[in-house]
Amino acid sequence: MIKAITFDLDDTLWDIWPVVERAERLLHDWLITHYPRIPEQFTPLELRELSQEVIATCPEIAHDRTRLRKEALWLAARRADYVEFDVESAFAVFFIARNAVEPFADVQPALERLARRYTLASLSNGNADLRLIGLHNLFAFSLNAIDVGAAKPAPLMFEQACQRLAARPEQVVHVGDDPEHDVFGAAQAGFRTVWVNRTGRDWLGGQPADAEITALAELEQVLTSWER
Numbered sequence: 001m002i003k004a005i006t007f008d009l010d011d012t013l014w015d016i017w018p019v020v021e022r023a024e025r026l027l028h029d030w031l032i033t034h035y036p037r038i039p040e041q042f043t044p045l046e047l048r049e050l051s052q053e054v055i056a057t058c059p060e061i062a063h064d065r066t067r068l069r070k071e072a073l074w075l076a077a078r079r080a081d082y083v084e085f086d087v088e089s090a091f092a093v094f095f096i097a098r099n100a101v102e103p104f105a106d107v108q109p110a111l112e113r114l115a116r117r118y119t120l121a122s123l124s125n126g127n128a129d130l131r132l133i134g135l136h137n138l139f140a141f142s143l144n145a146i147d148v149g150a151a152k153p154a155p156l157m158f159e160q161a162c163q164r165l166a167a168r169p170e171q172v173v174h175v176g177d178d179p180e181h182d183v184f185g186a187a188q189a190g191f192r193t194v195w196v197n198r199t200g201r202d203w204l205g206g207q208p209a210d211a212e213i214t215a216l217a218e219l220e221q222v223l224t225s226w227e228r
């Protein structure tokens with residue numbers, strides 16, 4: 001008996017990298033206006049890569065992409081000799097653009113159908129905001145690595161999802177694109193797993209998912225076959 005479905009967000013319900021790259025360009029443009037010495041010294045990509053330096057010195061915030069971005073921006077500001085820096089406004093420019101995602105065409109119809117039969121929840125390592133994106137009404141709740149305090153594939157997010165769902169792990173199906181974070185992580189937690197492989201990638205992980213789909217439209221059929 002399947003009670004609930006948990007979904008990864010980025011690269012499962014929409015393409016994230018073109019959106020992040022655009023958000024980084026918009027942030028860079030904003031910095032040209034407000035803190036020009038930062039973009040003189042750093043390209044958008046170099047600003048992103050400062051996150052790796054932050055992780056090296058503060059590994060305890062590696063799961064928190066919002067704090068990582070803010071700390072990386074602070075690092076850039078200090079290196080560009082700014083003593084005062086409005087990190088919240090800078091991050092807001094990035095964050096609004098980062099949530100301007102376009103769900104794949106199959107997403108909304110599939111979620112609407114599935115929501116009639118199952119409880120849906122989202123489990124993300126990123127900082128997507130389903131309210132800004134407009135899909136929040138389809139999900140009973142959303143967990144992310146920032147609130148949970150640990151990123152997938154660690155079991156904590158899956159365990160908290162089971163508590164919120166009042167379900168046993170085997171009653172929950174996790175759907176996601178990432179072989180390690182989604183398939184391995186969810187399987188370790190005892191969930192059934194569906195790998196979303198929209199681009200025909202080869203499976204390079206360990207134990208394969210319980211099912212593989214190329215679009216969310218195929219999910220209902222998979223679930224129906226499991227319930228027989």
Ligand SMILES: [Mg+2]
Pocket residue numbers: 008009010011012176177178
């Ligand atoms: Mg993903």
